[in-house]
Amino acid sequence: MTRHQFxxxxxxxxxxxxxxxxxxxxxxxxxNWTSLSFLGLIAVVDxxxxxxxxxxxxxxxxxxxxxxxxxxxxxxxxxxxx
Amino acid sequence: xxxxxxxxxxxxxxxxxxxxTERSWNEQAAVFGAEAAEKTARLTGVLRRRTAPPExxxxxxxxxxxxxxxxxxxxSPESIDAVVFVSQTxxxxxPATACTLQSRLGLPTTTAAFDVNLGCSAYPYGLWIAGRxxxxxxxxxxxxxxxxxxxxxxxxxxxxxxxxxxxxxxATALEFDPLASDMHVLLGTDGSGGPSLSIxxxxxxxxxxxxxxxxxxxxxxxxxxxDVFAFTLRVVPSxxxxxxxxxxxxLEEVDHVVMHQANEFLLQHLAKxxxxxxxxxxxxxxxxxxxxxxxxxxxxxxxxxxELADRPQRLLLAGFGVGWSWGGVALATSPMPRPTxxxxxxxxxxxxxxx
Numbered sequence: 530m531t532r533h534q535f536x537x538x539x540x541x542x543x544x545x546x547x548x549x550x551x552x553x554x555x556x557x558x559x560x561n562w563t564s565l566s567f568l569g570l571i572a573v574v575d576x577x578x579x580x581x582x583x584x585x586x587x588x589x590x591x592x593x594x595x596x597x598x599x600x601x602x603x604x605x606x607x608x609x610x611x
Numbered sequence: 612x613x614x615x616x617x618x619x620x621x622x623x624x625x626x627x628x629x630x631x632t633e634r635s636w637n638e639q640a641a642v643f644g645a646e647a648a649e650k651t652a653r654l655t656g657v658l659r660r661r662t663a664p665p666e667x668x669x670x671x672x673x674x675x676x677x678x679x680x681x682x683x684x685x686x687s688p689e690s691i692d693a694v695v696f697v698s699q700t701x702x703x704x705x706p707a708t709a710c711t712l713q714s715r716l717g718l719p720t721t722t723a724a725f726d727v728n729l730g731c732s733a734y735p736y737g738l739w740i741a742g743r744x745x746x747x748x749x750x751x752x753x754x755x756x757x758x759x760x761x762x763x764x765x766x767x768x769x770x771x772x773x774x775x776x777x778x779x780x781x782a783t784a785l786e787f788d789p790l791a792s793d794m795h796v797l798l799g800t801d802g803s804g805g806p807s808l809s810i811x812x813x814x815x816x817x818x819x820x821x822x823x824x825x826x827x828x829x830x831x832x833x834x835x836x837x838d839v840f841a842f843t844l845r846v847v848p849s850x851x852x853x854x855x856x857x858x859x860x861x862l863e864e865v866d867h868v869v870m871h872q873a874n875e876f877l878l879q880h881l882a883k884x885x886x887x888x889x890x891x892x893x894x895x896x897x898x899x900x901x902x903x904x905x906x907x908x909x910x911x912x913x914x915x916x917x918e919l920a921d922r923p924q925r926l927l928l929a930g931f932g933v934g935w936s937w938g939g940v941a942l943a944t945s946p947m948p949r950p951t952x953x954x955x956x957x958x959x960x961x962x963x964x965x966x
Contacts, residue, residue, distance in 0.1 A: 564770070564836050565651065567836070568836055568837060571837060571841055572876070572880050575844055576880070576884075581845055584840075584841050585838075
C-alpha cells in the first residue's frame, strides 16, 4: 500500500471524499472523528496491512504523517521521520 | 496460555432467563441524536435488549433459568453436588450469591457453592472450573450459573456503553459421564488491561459512602472501545488456532463458533480475520445486547437450540474482555433437552423450593 492509498483509507474511515485528508491534517480533531471511527481505523489497518494499531500510540499522533510513521514499513513509499 | 482438558463431563442441558422489559436502539436517539444512535446501533448490532428492573438481580434470572433447566432434565435439587455462580453483579458484597442460591434452590447443605467474579470470559472459565471439580472421585452433577444485570452499570449519557448492554442469567447442567468427549480449554490473563474496562467505585479500593460515589470515580462502567478491540485482535485469533490444534480439529470440522457477544462489528472482523465462514458464526446480539457473563450460553440457546437438541455438535466457544481475561473451549456436545430462553417476570415464583 502507498501513502496515498493509506490517506484514502482514512478518508473512507471518516466518511470523507477520497483525497480530502493530507499528511499534515490533525485527523483526531476532524469533526467526523469519533470513537466509532477509531474502531474503524483499527479494523481497516488490521485488515489491509495485517497490523494491530496500539490505541495509546494512535492517540499520540497529532497528524496523519505521524500515524503513517506508526504504520511505517507497511507503506511502500513511506520514509520514517528522522 | 493455561488450560488443558475437562474429561468425563458432558453438558447435560442449558437454559437462559431474560427480563420482561425490551428496549429498542432508537431510545438512544433522545440522548445522542438520531444519526449517532443509528450509527452506534449499526456498529454494535444491538437493535433490542432486555433490561431488568432495579429489584431484579442476576441471581433471580439464574434462578429462573435453573428452574427451567432442572424441570427439563427431571433432576431433583437433592442430586446437585455444586453450584458455581459467575457474575460481576452479585446480590451483595457478602455473602456469596451462590450460597443464597443454594438455599433458594433447595439444594442440600452438602452442596459446594461459590462465586467467581468474571465477565466476558465467564463461560469458558466456568466450564473449566466446574468441569475440573467433577470426576469418578469428584462431583457428579454441577450447576454452572452465569449472569449479570450489567445494563444498569452503564451511564445513560455514555455513548460507548449506554445502549450496548442487556441483562440475562443462564444455567448449565454438567454431569459426570465416563463416555463424554473431552473439552479442550485455554485460559489467559493480562491484568494490565484492567483500567480499559472497569467500574472503579463501590469496591474495597474506592468504597461508596452512603449513596455518594467515591471521590474521583463513579459507579458506572468505563470502557475504552479501542483498547478492547485491539486486545481482541491480539489475543483471540491466536487462542482459536491453539484451541483447534489442542482439539485436533480443522476449522471446517467445527459446526459453530460462539464468541462472547461483545459487539457485531468486532465479531464480524474477528470472523474475517480467523476465516470463520458466516454460516458458522453465531450472532445473537441483535435481540439481547451484550449480556456479559451470559452472552455465550444465551447465544447458544438463541441460535442453536434445535441443533443442540437433535444431534452432536462440535462447538468452539470464546470469551474475552474485562480483565483482560480470555478463555476458549472446544467441546463436542451430545443431544440434550432443547435449550430454552424463558422470560423472568415480576410475578415469577420460586417453584423448586416448596416444602
